[in-house]
Amino acid sequence: AQRVTQPEKLLSVFKGAPVELKCNYSYSGSPELFWYVQYSRQRLQLLLRHISRESIKGFTADLNKGETSFHLKKPFAQEEDSAMYYCALRFSGGYNKLIFGAGTRLAVHP
């Protein structure tokens, strides 16, 4: 079955520390992975997608098919990065349905 696992409910770090939010997926097809973010009192929004291989707000994520992972990383966390982060898997085959993980709350302390 298709599944996205985010093992950490809460990740608490100090400003300037490296951050890694873990995401593992289970899918037999060719996956497309995304990270969505929800800042306090704001809407859920796309942060980045693996096919773009881009860095957004200093965050990067690499799809590792061998480990079935798509961890989100940032070398130096900022207080404004504090938010809820969701990893999502899109089915291949022309469907745009997303399966989301349970989310990880990132708290960056001064």
Added chain:
Amino acid sequence: GAGVSQSPSNKVTEKGKDVELRCDPISGHTALYWYRQSLGQGLEFLIYFQGNSAPDKSGLPSDRFSAERTGGSVSTLTIQRTQQEDSAVYLCASSINGASGGYEQYFGPGTRLTVT
């Protein structure tokens, strides 16, 4: 232009009552999605509309849940005989074209449903 809008923003209802939640997608977006966001549960897919195709209802948790999309635009999610476990934030999202690209889903602010 305007983003996805949802109404009401908050709804408190008594157990056993029916509720209707509304979603207005971004103009021109052919794909529309409903999700449920429960504390500690992440986002749970409910239903997906793509153009004039039959909707993907595979995520609806029970037959008390139904959704319609009229005229390819506005959608209404209906929950009949509400139960306390239906309490959650219901999110709507839309995207340009779900079948052939335009994958980014734009989310509305959500409707917080509380069943007492």
